Amino acid sequence: MVLLAQISDLHLDGTARASDRAARTVGYLRGLRQLPDAVLVTGDIADTAARSEYTEAARLLDLPVPVLPAPGNHDRRPAYRAALLGEPPSDEPINRVHDVGDVSVLMCDSTIPGRDDGRLDAVTLSWIDTTLADRRDRPALLAFHHPPTVLHHPLPDASRLGGASDLAALLGRHPQVVALITGHAHTAAATVFAGRPVIVGPAVTWTLRMPWEGSEVADRQQPPGIAFHVVTDRTLVTHFRAVT
Numbered sequence: 001m002v003l004l005a006q007i008s009d010l011h012l013d014g015t016a017r018a019s020d021r022a023a024r025t026v027g028y029l030r031g032l033r034q035l036p037d038a039v040l041v042t043g044d045i046a047d048t049a050a051r052s053e054y055t056e057a058a059r060l061l062d063l064p065v066p067v068l069p070a071p072g073n074h075d076r077r078p079a080y081r082a083a084l085l086g087e088p089p090s091d092e093p094i095n096r097v098h099d100v101g102d103v104s105v106l107m108c109d110s111t112i113p114g115r116d117d118g119r120l121d122a123v124t125l126s127w128i129d130t131t132l133a134d135r136r137d138r139p140a141l142l143a144f145h146h147p148p149t150v151l152h153h154p155l156p157d158a159s160r161l162g163g164a165s166d167l168a169a170l171l172g173r174h175p176q177v178v179a180l181i182t183g184h185a186h187t188a189a190a191t192v193f194a195g196r197p198v199i200v201g202p203a204v205t206w207t208l209r210m211p212w213e214g215s216e217v218a219d220r221q222q223p224p225g226i227a228f229h230v231v232t233d234r235t236l237v238t239h240f241r242a243v244t
Helices: 016-030 051-060 077-085 122-133 164-172
Strands: 002-007 038-042 067-070 096-100 103-107 140-143 177-182 189-193 196-200 225-232 235-242
Touching: 002 016, 002 103, 016 051, 016 225, 038 103, 038 177, 051 077, 067 096, 067 103, 103 122, 122 164, 164 189, 177 225, 177 235, 196 235
Parallel strands: 002 038, 038 067, 103 140, 140 177, 177 196
Antiparallel strands: 002 225, 096 103, 189 196, 225 235
């Protein structure tokens, strides 16, 4: 069994509110009876991509287990690389694979610089294809920021993942992919894409209010959310928790 925690959409912006919500969320993880095997951070770590926001993120996310980030549309690759990865600034896609227990976790870059919508570009799709081909005997998760499916709210649906047919074709070649793990939408959700579960993690900063809940988009009174993913063989079970 592999236990993964997922947090998403911290939107650290230098304010006390954002910092407090992120710190409470990380504190919740630290206080667990059993720490997860890794923590996935599915994008929008910073709000304006200032270096100071990433410096704060690096401090907050200093946990005794691996922390596996992926960028979101509010992140900027050069600052993200320098502050979070300790690498020279670059505009190249940020793709990393991590073997957590017997599960391969591919943290993929679905961002399009300067835009809110997403796409797994040709470089990233080729990297995913090659990486999965080298790990055919291991269950795998693909984690990235933008959901590839309609979620029935105009805000995330206007900026979801493009090029979905390319991703579907790739998944058809790699049956070991157990699920897709995303963020971006600020609401915990579950759906299916190309025959695989899609789990949308809740946000730390604020919760999306669905159209049937009211006209105001952002519910800032809801507590931060966490998802816990349990992977056994090629099965995924997800549990959601609120950090009160």
